Amino acid sequence: MPNVRVVCAHDCPDMCSLVAEVEGNRVLRIQGDPDQPYTAGYACAKVNRDAELVHAPDRLKTPLRRTGPKGSGRFAPVTWDAALDEIETRWKAIIAEVGPEALLGYAYSAHQGQMNRHIVNGLFHALGASRLQAGTVCDTCCETAWDMTVGPVGCADPESVVHSDLVIAWGCDLMAVNIHFWTLLEKVRKTGVKLVVIDPRRSQTAARADWHLPIRIGTDAALACGIAHILLRDGLLDRAYIEAHTLGFDRWAAEVLPAFPPARVAEITGLAAADVERLAAMYGASKRSLIRLGEGMTRLARGGQALRAVATLPALTGAYGREGGGAVLLTAGSMEFDFSIVRKPGAPSSSRQVAHHELGQALLELRDPPLRALLIAANNPAVTNPDIDRLRRGLAREDLFTVVHDPFLTDTARYADIVLPATTYLETEDFYRAYGAYWMQYAPAAVPPQHEAWSNFRLAQELARRMGVTAPVFSMAPQEILPHFFKGASGAVAAIDPASVLAGPVKMPPPKAQEFRTPSGKLEIFSATLEAQGVPPMPTWEPDAKEQADAARWPLRLLTAPGYFQAHTAWAAVPFLRAREGAPAVMLHPEEAAKRGLADGQTVRLVNDLGSAGLVLRISDEVRPGVAFVPGQRPDAETVAGTVNMLCDTRRSDIGDGACYQSTFLDVVAWDAAA
Numbered sequence: 001m002p003n004v005r006v007v008c009a010h011d012c013p014d015m016c017s018l019v020a021e022v023e024g025n026r027v028l029r030i031q032g033d034p035d036q037p038y039t040a041g042y043a044c045a046k047v048n049r050d051a052e053l054v055h056a057p058d059r060l061k062t063p064l065r066r067t068g069p070k071g072s073g074r075f076a077p078v079t080w081d082a083a084l085d086e087i088e089t090r091w092k093a094i095i096a097e098v099g100p101e102a103l104l105g106y107a108y109s110a111h112q113g114q115m116n117r118h119i120v121n122g123l124f125h126a127l128g129a130s131r132l133q134a135g136t137v138c139d140t141c142c143e144t145a146w147d148m149t150v151g152p153v154g155c156a157d158p159e160s161v162v163h164s165d166l167v168i169a170w171g172c173d174l175m176a177v178n179i180h181f182w183t184l185l186e187k188v189r190k191t192g193v194k195l196v197v198i199d200p201r202r203s204q205t206a207a208r209a210d211w212h213l214p215i216r217i218g219t220d221a222a223l224a225c226g227i228a229h230i231l232l233r234d235g236l237l238d239r240a241y242i243e244a245h246t247l248g249f250d251r252w253a254a255e256v257l258p259a260f261p262p263a264r265v266a267e268i269t270g271l272a273a274a275d276v277e278r279l280a281a282m283y284g285a286s287k288r289s290l291i292r293l294g295e296g297m298t299r300l301a302r303g304g305q306a307l308r309a310v311a312t313l314p315a316l317t318g319a320y321g322r323e324g325g326g327a328v329l330l331t332a333g334s335m336e337f338d339f340s341i342v343r344k345p346g347a348p349s350s351s352r353q354v355a356h357h358e359l360g361q362a363l364l365e366l367r368d369p370p371l372r373a374l375l376i377a378a379n380n381p382a383v384t385n386p387d388i389d390r391l392r393r394g395l396a397r398e399d400l401f402t403v404v405h406d407p408f409l410t411d412t413a414r415y416a417d418i419v420l421p422a423t424t425y426l427e428t429e430d431f432y433r434a435y436g437a438y439w440m441q442y443a444p445a446a447v448p449p450q451h452e453a454w455s456n457f458r459l460a461q462e463l464a465r466r467m468g469v470t471a472p473v474f475s476m477a478p479q480e481i482l483p484h485f486f487k488g489a490s491g492a493v494a495a496i497d498p499a500s501v502l503a504g505p506v507k508m509p510p511p512k513a514q515e516f517r518t519p520s521g522k523l524e525i526f527s528a529t530l531e532a533q534g535v536p537p538m539p540t541w542e543p544d545a546k547e548q549a550d551a552a553r554w555p556l557r558l559l560t561a562p563g564y565f566q567a568h569t570a571w572a573a574v575p576f577l578r579a580r581e582g583a584p585a586v587m588l589h590p591e592e593a594a595k596r597g598l599a600d601g602q603t604v605r606l607v608n609d610l611g612s613a614g615l616v617l618r619i620s621d622e623v624r625p626g627v628a629f630v631p632g633q634r635p636d637a638e639t640v641a642g643t644v645n646m647l648c649d650t651r652r653s654d655i656g657d658g659a660c661y662q663s664t665f666l667d668v669v670a671w672d673a674a675a
C-alpha cells in the first residue's frame with residue numbers, strides 16, 4: 001500500500017507532517033510523520049480519524065440548488081455546469097447593476113494551505129468586491145496586541161522549550177490545542193522544570209500542571225501588572241535588558257504599576273495575594289522562562305491589554321534575550337514569504353471592509369450598495385460567529401444570493417441558494433507553513449477528489465475564468481505558484497530553495513532571541529500608536545463599563561474553550577469523535593447548580609438579553625462559582641437547541657477589532673422553566 005507524505009491542513013498551530021496510507025481512492029489511515037521531529041510520528045486524536053472524515057457518508061456528493069425556504073435544508077442536486085452558470089449570471093448581473101462592492105467573499109481558515117486558504121478571497125480582491133477582515137473571530141486581537149508590543153514578527157520557537165527553566169501556559173490549554181508542544185514539555189519537566197497554568201478552569205493541562213492558578217476571566221492584565229509591581233519592588237528586574245530593549249518602562253513603573261500591589265491584584269483576579277507573590281518570585285528567579293500565550297484570554301472586551309501586559313513580562317527579566325526564554329504565540333510573522341500572488345492578485349481591491357464577526361450586521365445594515373451576493377467557504381459562521389440570531393436573519397434575506405462551498409451540509413450551507421461540494425485537504429495539493437512552529441512543507445493530494453468535490457483552488461480558478469479575471473494566478477498550477485512565494489520573500493526563508501520543500505518538511509532557522517519590530521525597534525511598553533487611537537498606551541487593567549452593567553443583570557459569566565475531540569464544527573461528521581466529546585454541555589460549579597436546584601445531566605437553557613440556547617448540564621468544580629463554561633461550538637443537530645453563540649454579541653475588543661465571546665453574561669435555568 002503506498003504511503004503519501006502530506007501535511008495536516010486543519011486550523012492548528014502544530015501543522016503536523018503526516019503519512020497517509022492509501023488504497024486506490026481511499027485513505028485507510030493517517031499517522032504522524034516520524035521524519036518531522038516536532039510531529040514526532042503521531043497525529044492528534046482528531047486527525048487519527050481523518051480517514052473517517054474524508055469518507056464520511058454524509059459528504060456532499062454533488063452541487064445542490066435550494067428548493068425550500070432558506071434555512072430549511074431542502075435542496076435538489078444540480079450539475080457543476082448548471083451551478084456555475086447560475087453563479088456567473090447572478091454575479092455579473094449584480095455587478096452590472098450596482099457594482100462589485102455588492103459582493104462579499106467570506107472564506108476562512110479550515111484549509112491552512114497557502115493556496116487553498118487564500119485564493120478564494122484573492123478572487124474577490126481581484127473583483128473589487130467588499131473585503132473580509134478575516135480572523136476577527138479568532139486572532140486579530142491577540143495578533144494586533146502583539147504587534148503593538150513586540151512588533152509584527154514571530155515569537156520564540158516552541159521547540160526551544162528544551163532550554164527553558166520555567167514554563168507558564170497562560171490561558172492556553174496545551175492538551176487541546178498544542179499537543180506537540182505538550183509532548184516536548186513533558187520531557188523537559190522530567191528534568192525538574194515546572195509548569196504553571198493560569199486559566200479560569202481546571203483544564204486537562206491545568207490538572208497536569210505543577211501549579212494551577214484559577215484566575216477570574218478577563219483579569220490577566222491585572223495579574224501581569226502585579227507581577228511587574230513585585231519584580232520592581234524586590235529588585236528582580238534585568239535593568240540592562242530593560243534599558244537596551246524596552247520603551248516606556250520608567251513611565252509604566254511610575255504611573256501604572258503602583259496601582260497593582262498584591263492585595264489589589266488578589267481582589268481583582270480572585271487569587272490569593274500570597275500566590276501572586278509566589279508566582280512573581282518564581283518568575284523573577286528564572287532566567288529562561290517561557291510563556292505559552294493563549295488566544296482565549298484575548299477574546300473579550302479588554303483582551304488586547306491582557307496580551308500586552310503578559311507579553312511585556314519576558315522583557316522585565318531579560319528572558320526574551322535568551323534561548324528557551326520569552327513567549328510563544330504566533331511564528332508566522334518571521335516566516336516572511338511573499339503570498340501576494342494569491343492574496344492580492346490583480347486589480348486594486350475595494351476598501352470596504354466587513355469584520356468577520358459582524359457578518360449579520362453587514363447583511364442587514366450595509367447600504368450603498370447593500371450586500372447582494374455572498375460566497376462562504378471553509379467557515380461555518382451560522383454556528384461559530386457571535387450574534388447568531390441576527391446573522392441567520394441576514395442569511396435568510398430572500399434578495400441575497402448565497403453560495404456555500406463546504407464538504408458538508410453545515411448549518412450555514414442550509415441558508416445557501418447554491419451549495420458546492422468541497423474537497424478536504426487530503427484531496428488537495430498545497431504549500432504549508434505553520435503559524436505555531438517554524439516548519440514548512442509542500443504536500444500532494446493523498447487521494448483524488450471524492451464524489452464531485454472541488455478544491456477551493458479549482459473553484460476560485462474556474463470562477464475567475466468565468467468572471468473574466470485575468471490575473472496569472474488563476475491559470476497557474478500550484479507548483480508554478482510555489483516559487484513566487486520564495487522569490488519575493490525576505491528574512492531567513494529567502495535563503496530556502498523552493499525545491500527542498502517539495503521533498504519533505506523543512507525548518508526555517510528559528511530566531512535565537514526575540515526580535516522587536518515596533519516603530520522604536522524596542523518592546524513598546526509605551527505605544528504611541530495606541531495612544532493615538534485613544535487606547536491606554538501602557539498595559540493596564542481597568543474594569544469595562546459594559547461588562548459591569550451586564551454582570552449586574554446576569555449572575556454568570558461565559559467561559560468558552562476549545563473542545564478536546566472537536567475543533568469548532570470541523571469534525572462534526574465523525575461519530576467516534578462526537579461521542580468522545582460528549583453531548584454539547586454547559587458546566588457549572590456545584591454551588592451554582594445547587595442554588596438553582598439543577599442536577600447533573602439535565603437539559604438547561606442558557607439565557608440573556610440577546611438570546612438563548614439549550615444544552616446539557618454538567619456539574620463540576622473544574623470551574624469557579626460565577627462561571628458558565630461551554631466547551632466548543634456545536635451544530636444545531638447536536639444541541640438541545642441553538643448554539644451558545646446566540647448569547648454572544650458583536651462588540652469589538654479594545655485592540656484589533658476582535659470578537660468578545662467571553663464578555664458574555666447570562667443565567668442558566670431548567671429547560672422547561674423559561675422558553
Ligand SMILES: Nc1nc2c(c(=O)[nH]1)N[C@H]1C(S)=C(S)[C@@H](COP(=O)(O)OP(=O)(O)OC[C@H]3O[C@@H](n4cnc5c(=O)[nH]c(N)nc54)[C@H](O)[C@@H]3O)O[C@H]1N2
Pocket residue numbers: 011108109110111116137138139299377378379380381384385405406407408410422423424425456560561562567568569570571632633644645648661
Ligand atoms: N463561543 C465561541 N465561538 C468561537 C470561538 C470561541 O472560542 N468561542 N472561537 C472562534 C475561533 S478561534 C474560530 S477560528 C472560529 C472557527 O469557526 P469556523 O471557521 O466556522 O470553523 P469550523 O466550524 O471548523 O468550520 C470550518 C468549515 O470548513 C469546512 N471545510 C473544511 N475543509 C475545507 C476546505 O478545504 N474547503 C472548504 N471550502 N471548506 C472546508 C468544514 O467542513 C467546516 O464546515 O470560531 C470562533 N467561534
Ligand SMILES: Nc1nc2c(c(=O)[nH]1)N[C@H]1C(S)=C(S)[C@@H](COP(=O)(O)OP(=O)(O)OC[C@H]3O[C@@H](n4cnc5c(=O)[nH]c(N)nc54)[C@H](O)[C@@H]3O)O[C@H]1N2
Pocket residue numbers: 011012013138139170171172173174176177198199200201203215216217218219220293294295296297559560561562563564565566567568632662
Ligand atoms: N482540539 C482543538 N484544537 C484547536 C481548536 C479547537 O477548537 N479544538 N481550535 C483551533 C483554533 S481556531 C485556534 S484559534 C487555536 C487556539 O485556540 P484558542 O481558543 O485560542 O485556545 P487556547 O489558546 O487554549 O485558549 C483557550 C484557553 O484559554 C482559557 N481562558 C479563557 N478565558 C481566559 C481568561 O480570561 N484568562 C485566562 N488566563 N485564560 C482564559 C480557556 O479556559 C482555555 O483553556 O486552536 C486550534 N486548535
Ligand code: SF4
Pocket residue numbers: 008009010011012013014015016043044045046047179180
Ligand atoms: S495536532 Fe494539529 S496539526 Fe497535528 S494532526 Fe492534530 S490538528 Fe493537525
Ligand SMILES: [Mo]
Pocket residue numbers: 011137138139
Ligand atoms: Mo481560531
